[in-house]
Amino acid sequence: MVVVPPVTLAETSSPVEVRLGTSRPQRRVTVAFRWILVLPQIVVVYIVGIGALVVTVLGWFAALVTGRLPVSTAEYLLGYVRWSTRVNAYSYLLTDAYPPFSLQPDPAYPVDVTARTGRLNRLAVLFRFVLVIPAAVLSYLFVAGMVIFAVVTWIATLALGQVPDALFGANAAAIRFQARVVGYYLMVTSYYPSAVLGDGVAEATPGAPAVSGTSLAPAGVAAWSAEPGGVYAPAPPPPAGGVAPPPGIPPAAPPAFPPPPPPGSPPPAAAPP
8 A cells, every 4th residue: 555645735624424333232341330441531531622622722813814724733623522522422332342542533443533624714713602502502402311311321231231222323413413513613624513313424334434634635546545544545547448437337337249240241150060
């Protein structure tokens, strides 16, 4: 695999996508002591969140002047959203896999947050703290409901060995929308939080490569690969003698029979017995 560094900053951002997977069997012993096991993660994420607050203030001034977040700022803030979402998902029993102590994407982990940062509307940046209020109130109501039913979810998971689908879907919707609200508030994306019950590409194809950086691929280079850190892989060459078909359209199959001879040509010789 050839590693090619990003060379072009993205002009437009993408929505914050949250991959949460589906309800799977969990070990009852980790479920029983989940809130003890997650304590180190909560402490570290709290410290990372303090840094994210400082970085957000600096990024806010930078976005007002330049119309976008600096690359390093966007990567840190997206990493914070990713890490905090993983801790929330682990705390509320959406996964049995312990979260990594990392801001970076990990295709092997069942929970991930991806987005592509781009240029921001300066007026929306100026009033970001006001614009986010309606979505933040809705997110607060979702999370409050998740907390109220936390004991019910915990008892059901202990009894059944996995979270019931209805509770999993409700908790996933709350965590997903919270991640999108935080991503918008931190200026990771210009997309206003929406799609409470859907994750788009990230959920439709779990484990698929996801865009998680702030740059576009250079010409002739495919999208982010599944390698940790999101390296680039060379794009496949077009077929010889033609142009590659559009994505999603299979190439034309060869004819089942040979084409007829042109007019005026001698008939083909008969095959020997």
